[in-house]
Amino acid sequence: PEAYIAAHNTEIFVRLTDANGCFDTGSFRLLIIDCYFPDGVIQVTNIAQTCDSRSITVNYTVGNPNSFDLLPGGTQVAIYANTTLLATTVTTANIPIDGTENGTITLNIPGSIPLSFNLILVVDDNGTGTGAVVEIIETNNSYTRPVNLWVSPILLEPADITACETFNNSGVGQFDFSAYLTSLKNNPADVVTFHTSQDDANNGDNDIQAPDAYISTGLAQEIYVRLEDVNGCFDTASFTLTAVDCYFPDATVTIDDIYKQCNSRILHVHYTVHNTGSADILPAGTPVSIYVNGQFLDYTETLEDIAIGESESNFILLTIPIGIPLDFDLTFVVDDTGDGTGTIVEANETNNSFTQPTNLVLSPVMQQPADIELCDKGFGLATFDFSSYAETLKNYPDETVTFYLTQQNADQDIDRIYNTTQFVTTENPQRIYVRLFNGTCHTTASFLLKTKKCPPITYNYVTPNDDGYNDKFFVEGLRNVFLNFKMTIYNRWGNLVWTGDHNKEDWNAIATEEKVGPEGTTVPVGTYYFVLELNEPGFPEPIVGWVYVTK
Known part of the structure; x- marks a missing residue:
């Protein structure tokens, strides 16, 4: 029964018998049907599309694998998005x-379909999901493939780039725009290239190979950039490379010296304009303005072009206006037309100014030094100490005071008097000239060194033993001072012992008028009395005193 061969619609009878021999009968028919069918399948082999287009061309294959009959021509295929x-x-x-x-x-x-969708191809489908061919398998007629319509990437406009010229007046610059290789991408797989023309960018030709060190062809050059995605879709844009002059001078100024005149408001100022730390010449005619305490005073200009690293020195006479105090700030500003604006583009615009505190100089004021009078030490002369004037005549600690014998020497500061503590006069009175100097200006004055006759000073002991001490009766301030003096010496009984004057030596205890001792002429030990007549106007009364003679 497992391999019975029969004709179509053959009836087969069946008997069912149990163990007791009882049975029943029935029948069924053998129907022969057509089981040899096709099996339609479909597959997309390629999809061709272009950028920014909703039209696609689909290559597909309809197959009839593992079937038992041919798939008839005219079998319908439906395509869905x-x-x-x-x-x-x-x-x-x-x-x-x-x-x-x-x-x-x-x-x-259609525009209603999103850019990304499923493309579905169904064989044996009339567009309503209904087929006309009986197939072995009715569930494998469909093929699905995801589709992304190609849209050109959007390229953000790159920023322009400015760089310095490669060297002074070259007109070209070296640029690095390699960062755009990454920053302009929308997706990591995008490709960014750079070109020197729009046509090359459109075609993707002749891209710049070294965007990290590109030398421009002029002061301004347009660079075209192409952004291409994995599908070959692209967008282009451009940016400008601008080479600018970064090679500038750097003007600075210094005040070198200021020459002043005593009691004058005119200054003779020497200054230097420098172009150090620069990369270009500083042109002739660069303005220089001068200010006093921030107030514009005068204007001048450089004379020649100043080369890199060089300088130009000059001078100018300035008259300081009345109303400006003696102490003030003198400011020179290079590349300044007098209103704070310049005419030169510089590497550093903040170092154009130089300020020097200065002052107008006046002759110092000196108080009239007082004359100095001492007692006559002989012949109208004496030893003077006027060293204290070196400090007391100063107005300020930094002033200097010096002394001279003549006015000419004081004015010219020659042949100073250095021994001011023990100065011995050579005439009476003697004029001394003093000079007070403040570093720039000086003032002179003078004072007199004078002597006067003072009462003599007597000493009361005489020891005539030739030991060199008190061997004679000494009277200080007598000899060579009172030339007409007369001295007489008496013993205690009033006897005249000795008389002397300017022409005789001092008394040595020897009696010249009357012998008073037992031996020789030396007076005995004892007290003696003297009368000193000066015979000088102003000293009418004699000086009377005692002197003690001892061995």
């Missing part, structure tokens, strides 16, 4: 068992 029917087509010929037929169809994707 997601659930939207796009088109229908049919096979062109019978497809034999295990055979295939290739087909191509161009589809226009």
Whole structure:
């Protein structure tokens, strides 16, 4: 019964017998049907599309694998975008068992369909989900393929780039725009290239190979950039490379010296304009303005072009206006027309000014030094100490006081008197000239060194033993002072012992008028009395005193 061969619609009878021999009968028919069917399948082999277009061309293959009959020509194929029917087509010929037929169809994707969708091809589908061919398998007629319509990437406009000239007046610069290789991408797989023309950018030709060290062709050059995605879609933009002059001078100024005149408001100022730390010449005619305490005073200009690293020195006479105090700030500003604005582009615009505190100089005021009078030490002369004037005549600690014998020497500061503590006069009175100097100006004055006759000073002991001490009766301030003096010496009984004057030596205890001792002429030990007549106007009364003579 497992391999019975019968004709169509043959009736077969069946008997069912139990163990007791009891049975029943029935029948069934053998019906022969057509089981040899095709099996239609479909597959997309390629999808061709272009950038920014909703038209795609689909290559597909309809197959009849593992079937038992041919797939008839005219079998319908429906094509969907997601659930939207796009088109229908049919096979062109019978497809034999295990055979295939290739087909191509161009589809226009409606605008309502998103850029990303599923493209579905169904064989044996009339567009309503209904087929006309009986197949071995009715569930393998569909093929789905995700599709992304190609849209050109959007290239953000790159910023322009400015760089310094490669060298002074070259007109070209070296630029690094390699960062755009990454920053302009929308996706990591995008490719960014740079070109020197729009045509090259459109075609992707002749891209710049070293964007990290590109030398421009002029002061301003347009660079075209192409952004291309994995599908070959692209967008272009451009940016400008501008080479600017970064090689500038750097003007600075210094005040070198200020020459002043005593009691004058005119200054003779020497200054220097420098161009150090620069990369270009400083042109002739660069303005220089002068200010006093921030007030504009005068204007001048440089004379010649100043080369890199060089300088130009000059001088100017300035008259300080009345109303400006004696102490003030003198400011020179290079590249300043007098209103704080310049005419030169510089590497450093903050170092143009130089300020020096200065002052107008006046002759110092000196108090009239007082004359100095001492007692006559002989012949109208004496030893003077006027060293205290070196400090007491100063107005300020930094002034100097010096002394001279003549006015000419004081004015010229020559032949100073250095011994001011023990100065011995050579005439009476003697004029001394003093000079007070403040570093720039000086003032002179003078004072007198005078002597006067003072009462003599007597000493009361005489020891005539030739030991060199008190061997004679000494009277200080007598000899060479009172030339007409007369001295007489008496013993205690009033006897005249000695008389003397300017022409005789001092008394040595020897009696010249009357012998008073037992031996020789030396007076005995004892007290003696003297009368000193000076015979000088102003000293009418004699000086009377005692002197003691001892061995």
